[in-house]
Amino acid sequence: MTLVYVSNEENLVSASEAIKKGDLIAVPTETVYGLAADATNDLAVAKIFAAKGRPQFNPLISHYADMAMMRDDVVLSDLALELGQEFWPGPLTLIVPKTPQSRLSHLVTAGLDTAGVRVPDNDFTRALIRKIGVPLAAPSANKSGSLSPTTAKHVAESLGDAVDMIIADAKAKIGLESTILDLSGDVPTLLRHGYITFETLQKRVGNLRDGTQYLAEDGTKQPKSPGLLLKHYAPKKPLRLNVTQPEPHQAFLQFGVMMGLKNHPQPVLNLSEQGDLTQAAANLFAMLHELDASTATEIAVAPVPDMGLGVAINDRLRRAAS
Ligand code: TXA
Numbered sequence: 270m271t272l273v274y275v276s277n278e279e280n281l282v283s284a285s286e287a288i289k290k291g292d293l294i295a296v297p298t299e300t301v302y303g304l305a306a307d308a309t310n311d312l313a314v315a316k317i318f319a320a321k322g323r324p325q326f327n328p329l330i331s332h333y334a335d336m337a338m339m340r341d342d343v344v345l346s347d348l349a350l351e352l353g354q355e356f357w358p359g360p361l362t363l364i365v366p367k368t369p370q371s372r373l374s375h376l377v378t379a380g381l382d383t384a385g386v387r388v389p390d391n392d393f394t395r396a397l398i399r400k401i402g403v404p405l406a407a408p409s410a411n412k413s414g415s416l417s418p419t420t421a422k423h424v425a426e427s428l429g430d431a432v433d434m435i436i437a438d439a440k441a442k443i444g445l446e447s448t449i450l451d452l453s454g455d456v457p458t459l460l461r462h463g464y465i466t467f468e469t470l471q472k473r474v475g476n477l478r479d480g481t482q483y484l485a486e487d488g489t490k491q492p493k494s495p496g497l498l499l500k501h502y503a504p505k506k507p508l509r510l511n512v513t514q515p516e517p518h519q520a521f522l523q524f525g526v527m528m529g530l531k532n533h534p535q536p537v538l539n540l541s542e543q544g545d546l547t548q549a550a551a552n553l554f555a556m557l558h559e560l561d562a563s564t565a566t567e568i569a570v571a572p573v574p575d576m577g578l579g580v581a582i583n584d585r586l587r588r589a590a591s
């Protein structure tokens with residue numbers, strides 16, 4: 270059974286050590302408890318998806334101690350800075366472009382060139398982020414498909430041993446995930462409703478689009494299921510799936526031990542020689558980016574078993590190939 274720790278100075282040190290070595294920690298925020306890992310560590314982020322049992326890789330929100338700390342990783346426009354001044358720390362997530370030198374893991378952003386960022390309103394969690402000096406990736410600390418946790422007890426009941434450490438603080442006062450505002454396009458777009466309302470944001474932003482509804486093909490407005498309209502990473506080169514023997518013009522993304530590729534003329538990378546799906550998830554977007562930047566004209570990908578995290582990997586590969 271995972272131990273629950275109180276949010277004091279001593280446990281701040283233990284928590285920071287745990288994060289540095291790539292563990293998962295449930296941390297309090299004002300919205301819901303988050304399942305946190307070092308947002309710059311691909312393998313730690315992959316563990317989040319494994320622990321939640323999510324069948325898909327949605328991009329995750331990265332949590333910072335303050336706005337100054339975001340500067341290296343994302344580009345904050347004047348509007349983003351104004352909104353940050355007004356609402357942070359607090360329940361607002363902004364989708365903004367990544368910087369070229371961004372430290373964020375490719376898995377955190379699901380391969381996209383934008384990132385979701387916010388400053389949570391919880392003293393312990395901000396102190397932890399300040400101490401480790403890196404942002405924390407954190408979705409809600411529950412198994413996929415179950416209710417978002419507002420107490421440490423909820424977290425323990427939902428995740429059990431899938432989380433290495435749980436930090437208990439007061440009940441999450443808002444109890445609802447943060448409002449998400451996408452500032453990366455031409456028109457600011459609300460992607461998720463939350464405590465900070467559409468009307469409140471509209472007053473600050475002027476022209477605000479409601480991206481929580483989308484127009485179906487028959488012209489009717491449909492509620493958007495989470496992640497449905499989400500842009501997904503697509504490589505520039507065509508992707509071929511379930512390839513066991515790549516052709517000479519194809520870069521190759523292997524999985525597990527594969528034979529007979531000694532003199533392949535294009536780059537060959539391996540998601541995981543050990544056939545470990547968590548490691549494969551950690552490498553997926555970074556390796557696709559690398560092969561996409563090579564001189565090969567196509568990328569071939571070896572079969573990945575459709576189990577555990579392999580389900581999410583195959584889902585992303587199919588989207589990237591289509
Ligand atoms: O209140 C909250 O926001 C909680 C607490 C723990 O802070 N966190 C949370 O995180 O709900 P998460 O990672 O589950 O939110 C992920 C959602 C995605 O499903 C997507 O809607 C949006 O954030 N998102 C993140 N990055 C994005 C991006 N680059 N582009 C578009 N949407 C993005």
Ligand code: MG
Nearest residue numbers: 408409410417
């Ligand atoms: Mg959730």
